[in-house]
Amino acid sequence: MSALGGLSGLVHPSLAAIGEVGEGFFKERTEGNLPCQARTSHLFCWDWATEHIDRYGTPTLQQAELVVISVIAGFVIAFALGLLAHRVRWLRPPLLAGTGILFAIPSIALFLLLLPITGRGRETAIIALTAYTLQIIYRNVVLGLDNVPGPVKDAARGMGLTSRQILWKVEVPMAVPEIIAGLRVATVSTVAIATLAVFAGGGGLGTQILGEANLTFPTAIVIAMVIVIAMGLFFDLILLTIQRLLTPWRRVRVV
Amino acid sequence: MSGLASLLPPAAYSFGGAFEFIFSEQASNVTGGKKVGGIEQVLELAATQVQVSILALLLALLIALPIGLYFGHRGVGELLAVGIGNAGRAVPELALIALVAVVIGVGTLTLVLVLAALGIAPILTNTFVGIRQVDRASVDAARGAGMTEFQILRKVELPLAVPSIMQGVRGASVNIVATATIAPLVGVLTLGEFILNENVYGSDGVLAGAICTAVLALIFEFGLAALQRRLTSKGLKLQQASA
Amino acid sequence: MPTGDAAPDSQSQPHAGASSVSYENVTKRYEGSAEPAVDKLTLEVAAGEICILVGPSGCGKTTAMRMVNRTVEMTSGEIRIGGHSVRDRDPAKLRREIGYVIQQVGLFPHRTIAQNIATVPTLLGWPRERIRARTAELLELIRLDPELADRFPAQLSGGQQQRVGVARALAVDPPVMLMDEPFGAIDPINRERLQNEFLRLQAEIRKTILFVTHDIDEAIKMGDRIAVMREQGRVEQFATPAELLMEPATEFVEDFVGADRALKRLALMRVRDISLWVAPLATAGEPTAAVRAKLDSPEVEVRYPLLVDAARRPLGWLSERDLRAETVPERADSPLGPVLELDDVMRDALADLLQAGVQYAAVVDGAGAVAGILSVEIISEFLASPGAKQDELEAVERPK
Structure with a gap:
């Protein structure tokens, strides 16, 4: 720990409790002889990166799993709420306000506020992340359903479709671009926010940033950051592809 | 009481304990008898967080608003404006703050600059989109009536884009206030101090920090929502209600 | 409140009366399109007349009209208002002297009806009292309840909004008005009413009006003279409504005027x-x-x-x-x-x-x-x- 002591002036003396990777990682780094690792001013150390890239595998998978589960759960809930608000108009203001408040609470606080209820762990992280996706997806579902032109619905009604059929065969398909636009925003945000899941004991790439030694070592942080951004891009492309497949009649519009 | 406590897992979080921590000082196991928590320390940390957040929000507004207005009015740079918004969402704040701390160093100035950078993307994107969404007929009529380009922007486009711009400001505020929570990583003590130092403040301190941060963020959110209502013209509200 | 200072007060209307508008070889090319939108248009609109530019969509009629107030800049040629080239003027100042009415009205939703009408007077820096008087007078002119002055556009019907649009264009009594399908978005019954009201108004104010429409019936009803246009702003015939109906100059005009032109003639006659x-x-x-x-x-x-x-x-x-x-x-x-x-x-x-x-x-x-x-x-x-x-x-x- 003495080596760290010399560097601690750079960082607030904190985080001991959070370091989920701490010790082993730290030792490995100081025991090595590669020159660039020793210098904290060095923004990126390729040698270290190529040698240690495998330690990011598990956190990356953890984070991806958190994102996929949360976004799917968020989509199911928000879509149901959106359909409800589409039918029952007076529910709109309270639903908008409710999801908006969840969204306004800092994610880090939301993770921690759940601890007394659900305890530390993956489930807590998922609940918080799900709550965070609701506002964006819900808003776009309502917007998408509202934007279906009246004449189209009229024509459908005129041809004898029931309300239920109009919803599932006309309104929902036509709302797909907006809904997926919402999903994309929610997903990319969730990828970034899931980095904070470490505060709820949910693992993920945050562990590679907050480990006590890592905080003084830029390379470790840069790698985590690049993986998070790449993951966001990756999910975004997947959703974009899904949207194109689902709406062959429409060019994609980024919202 | 003590018998029961020993049966509990080491990190037991309870709202009761958290509220106790907020309102009265507690003993800590690592400060050598110095008491921690209590309303005074909470308010002191909250004040710092409010200050850096407002500073950063204003700075972000100062940078993003003119750029968004200009590009929105000219109708150019859509890919850039929307792209910045998307990119802004993709960056993990935790990594950004940690990296800045190591590479640039700690301090209030560094913090405010980073927080402002986080606020620029949503304000810029929403300003751009808000201006572009203004009814082209109103702009055409304004130009036909002999307004200069600056007058069109100031008298027609800007007032009509207020809801969208404020949406961006609210998004920026959520980002900034949330990220200001982890400001202790760059050496500025905000409410995140309780969260990041569990060994000093205990589980009650962590939860107390979370509660205070949430309350602070909601105050910002409600304040900005109220500001948005005030800044939005009555005529615009009527139009939105009838649409 | 002095409401009578409008029409005869020469100082308040530096541009009172009407001016002729002339196009001389006006051409407009949009970047990236091979064909000009308007090609060598020459047209003379007499002062105080309603001149209708009518033609199928894409014929360049709107482009031709918008070059007058330079919301579209001409590529070559010359447009003169009362003998003065529009090129010599600062565009914003030029536009304040030209009334402008568009199909979508384009009222400012965040401003009251009175503020909307006062747009140009405010730009010109008129004193508040004078703006108030002029607004009241215009509301009366377009027969709108003065109580509506403090309402917002969203609270008015489409027909009322378009009347306000006309009043806004007339606010400083401009010598020339440009109207781009002004009644196009109004239902037939109200359109008829607005057209009649506007003709009554024009009988009083006698502006030079360039009026764009694609509706030949509207052209015949509203126009003193009609320019029938086809692609690239080519004028097929420039004539009074009666001449157009009696003796269409080309097959294009004949087709455009329609097979029922005999019946249309009845619209031009009285018992x-x-x-x-x-x-x-x-x-x-x-x-x-x-x-x-x-x-x-x-x-x-x-x-x-x-x-x-x-x-x-x-x-x-x-x-x-x-x-x-x-x-x-x-x-x-x-x-x-x-x-x-x-x-x-x-x-x-x-x-x-x-x-x-x-x-x-x-x-x-x-x-x-x-x-x-x-x-x-x-x-x-x-x-x-x-x-x-x-x-x-x-x-x-x-x-x-």
Whole structure:
């Protein structure tokens, strides 16, 4: 720990409790002889990166799993709420306000506020992340359903479709671009926010940033950051592809 | 009481304990008898967080608003404006703050600059989109009536884009206030101090920090929502209600 | 509050009156398109006239109009207002002197009706009192309830909004107005009303108006002169509505005006413009023998006499049974049916006849006295006879 002591002036003396990777990682780094690792001013150390890239595998998978589960759960809930608000108009203001408040609470606080209820762990992280996706997806579902032109619905009604059929065969398909636009925003945000899941004991790439030694070592942080951004891009492309497949009649519009 | 406590897992979080921590000082196991928590320390940390957040929000507004207005009015740079918004969402704040701390160093100035950078993307994107969404007929009529380009922007486009711009400001505020929570990583003590130092403040301190941060963020959110209502013209509200 | 300072106050209207607008070889090329949108347009719009630019979509009519206030910049050529080139002016200042009305109205949703109307006066820095007076005057001019002044556009109907749009364009009494399909988004009934109101307004204000539409009926109704355009702003014919209907210059104009142009001509005529049948009149107490004699006269085309009062106002049609008595009774057996006026537009008169299911009806003058009889037969003969053309041309070229 003495080596760290010399560097601690750079960082607030904190985080001991959070370091989920701490010790082993730290030792490995100081025991090595590669020159660039020793210098904290060095923004990126390729040698270290190529040698240690495998330690990011598990956190990356953890984070991806958190994102996929949360976004799917968020989509199911928000879509149901959106359909409800589409039918029952007076529910709109309270639903908008409710999801908006969840969204306004800092994610880090939301993770921690759940601890007394659900305890530390993956489930807590998922609940918080799900709550965070609701506002964006819900808003776009309502917007998408509202934007279906009246004449189209009229024509459908005129041809004898029931309300239920109009919803599932006309309104929902036509709302797909907006809904997926919402999903994309929610997903990319969730990828970034899931980095904070470490505060709820949910693992993920945050562990590679907050480990006590890592905080003084830029390379470790840069790698985590690049993986998070790449993951966001990756999910975004997947959703974009899904949207194109689902709406062959429409060019994609980024919202 | 003590018998029961020993049966509990080491990190037991309870709202009761958290509220106790907020309102009265507690003993800590690592400060050598110095008491921690209590309303005074909470308010002191909250004040710092409010200050850096407002500073950063204003700075972000100062940078993003003119750029968004200009590009929105000219109708150019859509890919850039929307792209910045998307990119802004993709960056993990935790990594950004940690990296800045190591590479640039700690301090209030560094913090405010980073927080402002986080606020620029949503304000810029929403300003751009808000201006572009203004009814082209109103702009055409304004130009036909002999307004200069600056007058069109100031008298027609800007007032009509207020809801969208404020949406961006609210998004920026959520980002900034949330990220200001982890400001202790760059050496500025905000409410995140309780969260990041569990060994000093205990589980009650962590939860107390979370509660205070949430309350602070909601105050910002409600304040900005109220500001948005005030800044939005009555005529615009009527139009939105009838649409 | 002094409301009377508008029209005659020369200081408040530096541009009062109307100015001519002339296009000289005006060309507009948009970047990236091979063909010019408007190619060498030359057109002379006389001061105080409504000049309609009409044509299919994409013919360049809107582009042609917008080059006047430089919301579209011409590529080459010259446009002069009252002899002065628009190129020499600062665009913003130029536009403040040109009224501008567009189809989507474009009212500012965040400003009240009064603030909307005061847009240009505010830009020109008029004192508040004067703006208030002018706004009140304009609200009256467009017959809008003054109580609406403090409302917002979202609280007005589409027709009311378009009236406000017109008032906003008229605020500083500009010598020239540009109107781009101003009534295009209004339902037919309200459109008709707004068109009539606008014609009434124009009779008062006498502006030079460039009016773009794709609706030939609107063009015929509103225009003093009509420029029929096709691709690249080529003017196929520039003529009065009557000339256009009587003698379309090209096949394009003929097609555009439509196969029913004969019927459209009726919209340009009034009942007084055609020779009516003589009405055999009868008054109560008159011997029926005398009335029968009138019916036998060669110039009378109808079989029944018209009962009138002492002031020759029509009361009803007498029947065979009525005429069996010694003297004409107080009341006619058959109802009067529709009564037309000399000032009725011929198309409306025909519609009245057809709707009532009658062959003919009494026509009265301004005092309500019988002036003659109009029949479906007269109208159809008129439409069929080519010899009527000259009369008609004279008839419709009366000053509006």
